[in-house]
Amino acid sequence: MDGLTINEAAQTTGWSARMLRYVEQAGLVSPERTGAGYRIYGPGELQRLATLKELLTRHDLSLSDIAFARRLEQDERLAADVQAWLAATPERPAEVAPGDWLSFEQLRHQRLLGIAP
Amino acid sequence: MDGLTINEAAQTTGWSARMLRYVEQAGLVSPERTGAGYRIYGPGELQRLATLKELLTRHDLSLSDIAFARRLEQDERLAADVQAWLAATPERPAEVAPGDWLSFEQLRHQRLLGIAP
DNA sequence: CCAACCTTGACACGGCAGTGATAAGGTTGG
DNA sequence: CCAACCTTATCACTGCCGTGTCAAGGTTGG
Numbered sequence: 001m002d003g004l005t006i007n008e009a010a011q012t013t014g015w016s017a018r019m020l021r022y023v024e025q026a027g028l029v030s031p032e033r034t035g036a037g038y039r040i041y042g043p044g045e046l047q048r049l050a051t052l053k054e055l056l057t058r059h060d061l062s063l064s065d066i067a068f069a070r071r072l073e074q075d076e077r078l079a080a081d082v083q084a085w086l087a088a089t090p091e092r093p094a095e096v097a098p099g100d101w102l103s104f105e106q107l108r109h110q111r112l113l114g115i116a117p
Numbered sequence: 118m119d120g121l122t123i124n125e126a127a128q129t130t131g132w133s134a135r136m137l138r139y140v141e142q143a144g145l146v147s148p149e150r151t152g153a154g155y156r157i158y159g160p161g162e163l164q165r166l167a168t169l170k171e172l173l174t175r176h177d178l179s180l181s182d183i184a185f186a187r188r189l190e191q192d193e194r195l196a197a198d199v200q201a202w203l204a205a206t207p208e209r210p211a212e213v214a215p216g217d218w219l220s221f222e223q224l225r226h227q228r229l230l231g232i233a234p
Numbered sequence: 235c236c237a238a239c240c241t242t243g244a245c246a247c248g249g250c251a252g253t254g255a256t257a258a259g260g261t262t263g264g
Numbered sequence: 265c266c267a268a269c270c271t272t273a274t275c276a277c278t279g280c281c282g283t284g285t286c287a288a289g290g291t292t293g294g
Contacts, residue, residue, distance in 0.1 A: 134270095
């Protein structure tokens with residue numbers, strides 16, 4: 001075989017084997033399988049896993065966020081409906097307690113990182 | 118005052134008063150306040166609340182999804198990074214167990230609705 | 235053949251989302 | 265003035281997210 005097994009890929013990418021299976025279940029990175037069912041991670045998957053990790057930490061996202069972003073790209077109706085709602089929402093972030101509306105999206109992550117109280 | 122109080126708005130829109138406060142905390146619909154701090158829902162807010170509910174149920178979304186969509190619209194760098202990753206992901210949905218990668222995003226909701234086992 | 239590795243499934247756990255209920259206290263309209 | 269309503273804060277509960285770990289069983293390379 002010309003790819004890495006799950007544990008090798010885990011050590012290479014910094015994810016845990018458990019998370020690699022989880023990421024696959026989320027439909028974000030699905031490696032090929034050998035005849036016996038072993039996952040085989042090729043250069044493409046390894047690359048995608050590395051950049052995915054970067055993406056998540058850099059922007060403080062969850063796997064669901066990425067899955068949702070894909071839905072937005074693939075479901076025109078969804079994208080249109082969401083944009084329509086957002087467009088009709090002149091939400092004045094200035095009137096909200098500064099940083100409150102945004103922190104809602106990131107609060108859990110910030111807590112996880114020990115940034116927020 | 119020329120708007121509805123929170124309980125009136127709740128009955129009008131179908132949300133519970135509790136959820137109206139929660140939606141506000143999520144930064145999605147923030148009504149004006151009277152001098153004493155009472156929330157006053159005007160026609161705009163009522164409209165937004167109604168369509169928001171439609172949006173969520175129609176497409177099976179969470180409040181976080183909408184918050185994330187707004188981040189995507191407002192943070193160019195984020196949008197670019199996400200799109201770059203998705204673009205570099207020729208994820209073959211055809212090879213995944215049919216409906217599996219998508220159901221991941223919607224599984225919880227379907228379970229909630231008693232659709233999935 | 236066998237140690238080392240893989241697979242799926244399940245239990246566990248802390249944390250957050252969504253939601254209701256309840257308490258303590260301020261506001262309002264008739 | 266007072267019943268009815270509002271506010272924030274808090275406790276509680278279900279269910280999912282992210283993760284680790286362990287069990288039972290199949291695969292592989294030397």
